[in-house]
Amino acid sequence: MDDYEEFISRVKDIHKIGALQGHLGWDQETIMPAKGAQSRGEILSWLAKEQHSRTIDPSLGELIERLSKNTNLNQDQKSNLKEIKRRYEKARKLPSDFVAQFAKTKSEALLSWQQARAESDFSMFQDKLQELVDMTKKKIQYYGVETTPYDVLLDEFEVGMTVEDYDPLFDGLKKRLVPLLQKIINAKKTNPDPELPKEMVFSIEGQTEFCTKVSQAMGFDFEAGRMDASTHPFSAGLWPGDTRFTTRFDEKDPFSCLYAVMHETGHALYEQGLSLEHSFTPRGDAVSLGVHESQSRFWENQIGRTPSFWQVALPWFKEQFPDSPDWSPEDLNKIANSVTPGFIRVEADEVTYNLHVMLRYEIEKKIFNEGLKVEDLPKAWNSMFEEWFDIKVPNDTLGCLQDIHWSMAAFGYFPTYTLGNLYASQLLQAMSRELGDIDEIIQSGDWSSLLDWLRPKIHHQGSKWTPSELIEKATGMPPSPEPFLQYVEEKYSNLYNLG
Amino acid sequence: MDDYEEFISRVKDIHKIGALQGHLGWDQETIMPAKGAQSRGEILSWLAKEQHSRTIDPSLGELIERLSKNTNLNQDQKSNLKEIKRRYEKARKLPSDFVAQFAKTKSEALLSWQQARAESDFSMFQDKLQELVDMTKKKIQYYGVETTPYDVLLDEFEVGMTVEDYDPLFDGLKKRLVPLLQKIINAKKTNPDPELPKEMVFSIEGQTEFCTKVSQAMGFDFEAGRMDASTHPFSAGLWPGDTRFTTRFDEKDPFSCLYAVMHETGHALYEQGLSLEHSFTPRGDAVSLGVHESQSRFWENQIGRTPSFWQVALPWFKEQFPDSPDWSPEDLNKIANSVTPGFIRVEADEVTYNLHVMLRYEIEKKIFNEGLKVEDLPKAWNSMFEEWFDIKVPNDTLGCLQDIHWSMAAFGYFPTYTLGNLYASQLLQAMSRELGDIDEIIQSGDWSSLLDWLRPKIHHQGSKWTPSELIEKATGMPPSPEPFLQYVEEKYSNLYNLG
Numbered sequence: 002m003d004d005y006e007e008f009i010s011r012v013k014d015i016h017k018i019g020a021l022q023g024h025l026g027w028d029q030e031t032i033m034p035a036k037g038a039q040s041r042g043e044i045l046s047w048l049a050k051e052q053h054s055r056t057i058d059p060s061l062g063e064l065i066e067r068l069s070k071n072t073n074l075n076q077d078q079k080s081n082l083k084e085i086k087r088r089y090e091k092a093r094k095l096p097s098d099f100v101a102q103f104a105k106t107k108s109e110a111l112l113s114w115q116q117a118r119a120e121s122d123f124s125m126f127q128d129k130l131q132e133l134v135d136m137t138k139k140k141i142q143y144y145g146v147e148t149t150p151y152d153v154l155l156d157e158f159e160v161g162m163t164v165e166d167y168d169p170l171f172d173g174l175k176k177r178l179v180p181l182l183q184k185i186i187n188a189k190k191t192n193p194d195p196e197l198p199k200e201m202v203f204s205i206e207g208q209t210e211f212c213t214k215v216s217q218a219m220g221f222d223f224e225a226g227r228m229d230a231s232t233h234p235f236s237a238g239l240w241p242g243d244t245r246f247t248t249r250f251d252e253k254d255p256f257s258c259l260y261a262v263m264h265e266t267g268h269a270l271y272e273q274g275l276s277l278e279h280s281f282t283p284r285g286d287a288v289s290l291g292v293h294e295s296q297s298r299f300w301e302n303q304i305g306r307t308p309s310f311w312q313v314a315l316p317w318f319k320e321q322f323p324d325s326p327d328w329s330p331e332d333l334n335k336i337a338n339s340v341t342p343g344f345i346r347v348e349a350d351e352v353t354y355n356l357h358v359m360l361r362y363e364i365e366k367k368i369f370n371e372g373l374k375v376e377d378l379p380k381a382w383n384s385m386f387e388e389w390f391d392i393k394v395p396n397d398t399l400g401c402l403q404d405i406h407w408s409m410a411a412f413g414y415f416p417t418y419t420l421g422n423l424y425a426s427q428l429l430q431a432m433s434r435e436l437g438d439i440d441e442i443i444q445s446g447d448w449s450s451l452l453d454w455l456r457p458k459i460h461h462q463g464s465k466w467t468p469s470e471l472i473e474k475a476t477g478m479p480p481s482p483e484p485f486l487q488y489v490e491e492k493y494s495n496l497y498n499l500g
Numbered sequence: 501m502d503d504y505e506e507f508i509s510r511v512k513d514i515h516k517i518g519a520l521q522g523h524l525g526w527d528q529e530t531i532m533p534a535k536g537a538q539s540r541g542e543i544l545s546w547l548a549k550e551q552h553s554r555t556i557d558p559s560l561g562e563l564i565e566r567l568s569k570n571t572n573l574n575q576d577q578k579s580n581l582k583e584i585k586r587r588y589e590k591a592r593k594l595p596s597d598f599v600a601q602f603a604k605t606k607s608e609a610l611l612s613w614q615q616a617r618a619e620s621d622f623s624m625f626q627d628k629l630q631e632l633v634d635m636t637k638k639k640i641q642y643y644g645v646e647t648t649p650y651d652v653l654l655d656e657f658e659v660g661m662t663v664e665d666y667d668p669l670f671d672g673l674k675k676r677l678v679p680l681l682q683k684i685i686n687a688k689k690t691n692p693d694p695e696l697p698k699e700m701v702f703s704i705e706g707q708t709e710f711c712t713k714v715s716q717a718m719g720f721d722f723e724a725g726r727m728d729a730s731t732h733p734f735s736a737g738l739w740p741g742d743t744r745f746t747t748r749f750d751e752k753d754p755f756s757c758l759y760a761v762m763h764e765t766g767h768a769l770y771e772q773g774l775s776l777e778h779s780f781t782p783r784g785d786a787v788s789l790g791v792h793e794s795q796s797r798f799w800e801n802q803i804g805r806t807p808s809f810w811q812v813a814l815p816w817f818k819e820q821f822p823d824s825p826d827w828s829p830e831d832l833n834k835i836a837n838s839v840t841p842g843f844i845r846v847e848a849d850e851v852t853y854n855l856h857v858m859l860r861y862e863i864e865k866k867i868f869n870e871g872l873k874v875e876d877l878p879k880a881w882n883s884m885f886e887e888w889f890d891i892k893v894p895n896d897t898l899g900c901l902q903d904i905h906w907s908m909a910a911f912g913y914f915p916t917y918t919l920g921n922l923y924a925s926q927l928l929q930a931m932s933r934e935l936g937d938i939d940e941i942i943q944s945g946d947w948s949s950l951l952d953w954l955r956p957k958i959h960h961q962g963s964k965w966t967p968s969e970l971i972e973k974a975t976g977m978p979p980s981p982e983p984f985l986q987y988v989e990e991k992y993s994n995l996y997n998l999g
Contacts, residue, residue: 017543020543032726033742034741034742036741037724037738037739224535240542241539242536280539
């Protein structure tokens with residue numbers, strides 16, 4: 002075996018362990034019996050240990066070292082080497098004791114967050130969150146700070162992104178989204194949004210049929226994947242030929258299931274479109290959280306929350322729910338796009354969603370770069386929220402305890418959601434330049450040209466390029482918030498007759 | 501870490517890999533999307549390689565060596581050491597090339613068997629079967645023959661069992677079962693068995709409800725396990741707190757599902773009852789295939805195929821199927837126990853079942869000890885079958901191609917099914933000595949005393965003793981066919997008024 006073969010064979014083994022973790026995670030969230038939790042945890046932490054020890058194996062380091070001097074590698078091989086080298090060097094910087102202790106603290110913090118959230122009492126979570134913040138600061142020190150401490154965290158979730166990138170981006174968004182929101186709120190005063198009839202019940206079976214049809218129309222291959230139910234919808238690209246996503250069901254609100262399915266199918270289509278040739282290597286993986294989110298948001302919002310979509314989907318909906326009111330596609334589209342400033346990020350519309358993200362970004366930046374104390378977090382959250390959304394946060398569950406991320410020490414994760422929204426609009430814009438009127442395509446009910454556009458430009462590329470390079474190659478311009486702002490301003494001006 | 505700690509930690513890792521294989525196998529048979537097969541196979545063969553290399557690791561051998569001289573081990577530790585030593589020594593005897601080649605041939609043979617079975621043409625399978633037999637003979641040589649070559653195979657599936665044990669046992673069974681079968685066939689001529697009404701349909705939902713209730717009544721903990729559907733029912737004790745079994749559904753025949761559920765629940769109760777303290781070690785595993793089968797057959801036959809069971813279960817059945825005929829418990833019990841000599845082992849009643857097993861045992865013995873040629877296998881099968889069952893095998897699918905075992909080179913496996921039947925009767929006899937009238941217990945609908953009897957005597961013991969020792973400790977006598985023969989003669993004399 003030559004060096005690269007030996008290297009890639011080890012990389013594939015590490016990826017296989019990751020695939021097993023993904024599989025067990027999927028099982029845990031969907032069908033595992035309750036009493037399996039403890040031993041499941043044992044198996045998962047054993048797998049994590051196995052993966053870690055292989056990732057930091059010095060003989061892997063020697064291979065990386067030798068390959069770094071090899072000038073004969075092609076672009077695919079280079080991208081694998083670069084990514085594994087990055088992971089190796091980062092992982093080597095953390096002492097094993099620290100890694101184990103951090104993992105333990107995270108699992109304790111998760112429990113403490115769950116209890117605090119149930120009681121809506123931040124003080125119950127504060128000590129554990131403090132520990133997580135302290136350990137994260139220590140982790141930042143281990144990794145080494147080149148610019149600002151928070152940049153080290155941002156880079157963990159979207160390689161290469163820094164405060165210097167995000168600050169102007171969020172600032173630009175805020176400057177145009179807050180006024181847009183104000184206009185919408187005013188318009189709604191005279192012309193309230195239509196709503197789902199409160200008394201109607203939409204059967205789980207009907208929702209399943211309807212959503213399966215939508216997912217199939219998007220191009221999801223059900224012979225190479227599954228749809229199941231879980232508390233929090235998610236998508237898992239386990240391994241080639243086996244991509245699974247989940248949804249949730251609310252008998253009073255079929256939109257909750259529909260848009261979860263469109264969102265998760267978007268993620269799942271990315272996974273189904275990755276290059277088989279590069280399975281179990283970074284080159285065959287999705288490139289980043291931001292790009293992944295662009296795929297889910299594209300289908301959920303740019304396609305699914307349009308009158309054109311409802312022209313196609315309304316007959317499918319009526320087939321399952323013949324007793325529903327005599328809605329037009331425009332009615333359903335209005336319900337699906339209702340802008341209502343609320344407390345919860347995951348329920349937010351496209352106008353307010355990025356403000357929710359920005360709030361978290363600002364808080365994290367304050368904690369890691371500006372010395373905000375953990376005990377002052379709720380106050381900071383609540384005052385910023387009131388300023389931007391013009392409503393008062395009534396309790397911590399609807400405020401700073403709502404997301405799971407901080408209990409897992411996933412500081413720096415949130416901004417990738419916004420990147421996804423921006424990339425999605427940029428992709429739509431490029432797509433319409435090349436394919437013509439996207440609305441016409443959606444109305445035709447044959448969406449294969451959309452997927453066929455994404456396949457070679459995004460999906461097949463895997464991690465060959467950085468996220469920014471990928472977006473630039475696909476759309477002809479570097480990542481920018483402008484397409485999103487144009488999209489959202491035009492869309493909501495039409496919806497609310499803002500003139 | 502002392503030697504034993506180091507040893508047992510490695511053993512647990514090996515077991516965890518086994519648990520992962522079990523989990524992926526369960527998933528594959530129940531819910532995996534079709535196109536996931538190839539990469540699933542890759543992951544499974546990678547896990548097998550990982551497990552094998554750890555099993556034959558020379559440094560594990562050194563630990564075993566040192567521990568074998570340690571006189572301070574307790575019985576639990578001794579049983580772990582003994583079993584791992586046995587596996588280590590066997591695995592070390594097989595060259596890696598041979599192991600890989602054998603695995604490859606097995607997977608090819610499985611495909612070839614599936615095709616041959618579909619076409620009912622043994623000649624399509626003959627070449628691959630010949631390869632498997634040749635490689636198995638080679639394996640026997642690697643292991644080394646102490647008594648007869650077939651003994652090496654028998655020992656693989658029930659440690660310590662040999663032709664010398666099985667020959668008299670099967671002979672004794674045949675001597676009394678064949679005449680019993682003749683009497684029953686004669687009795688049926690004047691008094692045919694009742695049958696399920698051909699036109700009735702039993703809904704899958706109703707069968708699921710009914711069978712879940714039965715499984716719960718047996719003591720299966722659904723918070724620590726699941727019931728699903730698969731083509732071939734099976735049970736998988738994945739890890740503590742997570743035991744899963746499957747059943748199959750036939751809308752025309754609710755008995756097919758019911759007895760699959762009782763059988764698999766029997767296996768699953770054993771798994772749920774294993775010692776938590778010894779998880780992921782041989783001591784915490786089921787001791788043997790034979791003892792496992794005794795648990796499934798006990799609940800399926802000794803409990804489930806009795807009029808007392810139907811006294812309790814008939815109201816549950818009626819609840820789901822109110823339109824079924826006005827059956828008495830005795831009617832349903834008669835249908836459930838109908839003796840009809842048929843071609844298929846897995847559909848056989850308690851009288852003929854062991855004859856089916858014996859036929860396979862005789863064929864295997866002829867192949868490995870007496871030089872029967874593979875090409876002559878169908879002829880040998882068909883002539884023996886006609887002699888014992890008095891019906892002519894019409895084709896290979898109903899004859900020597902019916903079971904999957906030989907396509908997996910699982911020669912020596914079948915006899916463990918008969919051991920299970922014998923142990924089950926012996927357990928019933930001992931149980932009734934200690935608990936009193938078992939029929940009364942069954943009729944009460946509270947079967948916890950039966951499970952409570954099995955828990956400490958069988959389940960909690962894991963692999964602390966050999967199968968024979970375990971049965972002797974639990975029942976007060978060494979394994980014997982006599983309790984089974986008494987049971988079956990009495991049961992069927994009553995059922996068919998043989999006087």
